[in-house]
Amino acid sequence: MTPTLLPSRKTRILALRYVGAIALTLLFLFPVYWLFMISFKTPDEIYHVPPLWVPGQIQFSNYYVLFKDGDVVAIANSLIVAGTSSIVAIILGTLCAYSLARFGTGGENLAMWIISQRMIPPIAVVFPIFLIYVYFGMVDSFFGLILLYTAFNLPYVIWMMRGYIVDVPMELEESALVDGLNRWQVIWKVVFPMVRPGLMATSVFTFVFAWNDFLFALVLTRTEVITFPVQLTHYFGGQSNFWGKIAAMSVLGTLPIFVAVTVMQRYLVRGISLGAVKG
Amino acid sequence: MMSSPAIETTKPARGRTFGRVLEDHLPYLIIAPAILILLLVGLFPLVYSLIVSFQHITMTENDTSFAGLMNYAELFKDTRLWAALGHTAIITVIALPLELLIGFLMAQLFIDRMPGRQLFVALLVLPTVISPIVAGATWRLMFDVRFGPVGQILSFLAGEPVRILWTVNPAYVYPAIIICEVWQWSPFMFLLLLAALSNVDQSQLEAAELDGASYLRVLRAIILPAIAPVVAVACLIRGLDLVRIFDIIWALTEGGPGSMTETISLYTYIQGFSQFETSYTAAIAFLVIALLTVITTLVLKRMELAR
């Protein structure tokens, strides 16, 4: 064989794969791009025929309107509700998971019941929950929504954290027990640092779930604690969609998620597969 | 009492301090708050709903008398309900295999290492983490007949103006919903399958290569069995999500035109929050739970058999 100047078969395949990868990425990110771009357009540009693929200039009036009208309160509400409920769910869920993982409290049955709670479709419980909330005057309250999302996320947290805790070598805890810690201290000084990465990842996911939820928020909020997905649907309406507002609100509601998930890349697979795939 | 070497021992008094009591009952103390919340917000509404489903409560009447199976019998006569179940089934049956297939092809593209792979994966996963309401809204903008780029691109490809009312025209509402759904969730499948494929035993693949097996044979004999458990889990998670699809439809079509894209979740919502058929809604909810339980159990059974 004589050496040839043609690229080797390997190089050609790699080049093809890059072409495929770039095309695929453009295809999947185009809608996201479109959304972002609209949020920077003026109404004239938004309602231009044919559609313009780049805004004439970057301007923030769509965002400005959201701030001026106070609609961004919905983002703040979402932050409060998703943030608080995640923290509570993480603390209570991790403790519960520790009990399940280390003491087998309640046996396999309790663990199965907990994960089955996750499988219950929200639509099946949202109506009775609504009635109960009406009865107790908890509709449109931060407490009500936080309690709901906490409960909604607990099975997930417990399930995931149980997996992470089981992965912590028992000997680490036993060594600490011999060395002078009590169980509470062991949880805080040994288990917590060991599962911290998993804990962070799980927190991000619980936050995302609560943040993205629409159905519960739709039913259980009125005016005071409207979250961003509900606020977003307020802009839909026949032909007079406020596209600028829709786009700007969507971007505001999506940025935190992008940041959080990008930071948590490494744990994405385990997180979204309910721990079935360790990734 | 016991045959033991005669030893002199002192027995220290067992300290019963408060801290010690806390430690003794730690397994229960730390599990209690979570379980309590789950019972309160998870189980209690279900039980309440079960009771209500055997009563006569409607918007106008708070009639708590025993209705027997009346509400459940009603389910079988409700054509709109069965239509909604049918719509849900259509979406699930079409979207799920599409997501799986596209996810698998995407994973194949990225299975071998290449510089920048991490970045591609990170970008491709973005649609999956977006709020479904935002996803729906985004595609509503995309699909708009005058101001959206989809029509523009199709017109360009066709060489003549293409005007499709995606979210209104009965022929196109399902494709619209499914495109949006597949766009958002194929990356989910991609991510899981990529992880599963990377975990396939390399030595088996190398051995097959040495044996001169064709790609299709390797796929059938080694790769598919190895990734089957992950595929099953992914399909289960996505399947359950698809059956309760709500947000995307709410944002895209609101169940329309008419009730053409009304899914079971949407129908339940309407029965509950527009018609206030309290007892009947509870009965629907249990129908949904029963269906999902059956499906989940079947899938899990098959997974266990496959093991």
Place this chain on the structure above:
Amino acid sequence: MADVRLSGVHKYYGNVHAVRGVDLVINDGEFAVLVGPSGCGKSTLLRTIAGLEDPDQGTIAIGGAVVNDLRPRERNIAMVFQNYALYPYLTVKENIAFGLRARKTPEIELRKRVNEAAEMLGIGGLLERYPRQLSGGQRQRVAIGRAIVRKAELFLFDEPLSNLDAQLRDEMRGEIKRLHHEITTTMIYVTHDQVEAMTLADRIVLLRDGKIEQQGAPLELFERPRTGFVAGFLGSPSINLIPAKLASTDNGISAVFENGGTLALPASRVSSLKGMEGRPILLGIRPQHFSRATGGALREGVMSYPATAELIQPTGTRTLTTIKIGGVDAIAELQAHDVESHGETIELAVDLNRAVLIDPASGEVIS
């Protein structure tokens, strides 16, 4: 002072009776090794002493005080685990200091003790590193260091060397022995490795099925096993057990094999075996008690026996030779050049003075 006394200790895991009534006294300053095959209950017993498991029955006393109701942290013990149990998020220094911090030791004292221990173990230069940056041997040293600084009354080791490769294991074994000479604390060491047990122990406690099979000084167990199990467990390669029958001969008693071969037992044994003629036995001969007959006169109790080398495995100084004796395979550990090739027939000298006779029915040694 801290002796350890167990009496009537039982432990169940569900239906599994893991420890079945152990009575044991370990004296102050003693190095005791709990040894036995996997599943014999040795680790469970150690964990019970540590307080990581509660016994279902029986008492455990450390230093004269019953500790059944005390938490592990209240027992003043230190423990070294098989997988080192180092905290990956702490430096070596903080790992070693962990127990001291838990007990709120003043910083000056803490630093002094950590440095002392690190010096003693030769890991003084590694204090600022993290466990993942260390080799297996270094990690094990850190784990031991963590135990030393505690200045506990009792040291527990749970198979500390089984994750190390062979060479490192030999080295660390020596270090642990040296450590015991230096700090003279009572130590209880669990292993499944009979070499570790023999080399380290002042007292071997050999466990089987949750019970003590025999305990005593290493050489006592090796030379005077009470059961066939003990004889078989200690020593490498394992003792050869050859089925035979006792028979009277002109000048004493012989072991007659199933294939008709015989070996005359030494005269010193005759009196104790009187009246047992015709009984089946297992004749236990250690591989080391075979040698190649030189042709000269044989010592009292040493018999010659012709055999064919069916398989030879030279190890350098010694050659392990598989032979047939009494119709069954046996291993003889011969000098390097005693046998050169397969199929060679040689005359063996068998030292029966140290042979062990076992009752096949009860498994006990006939003394």
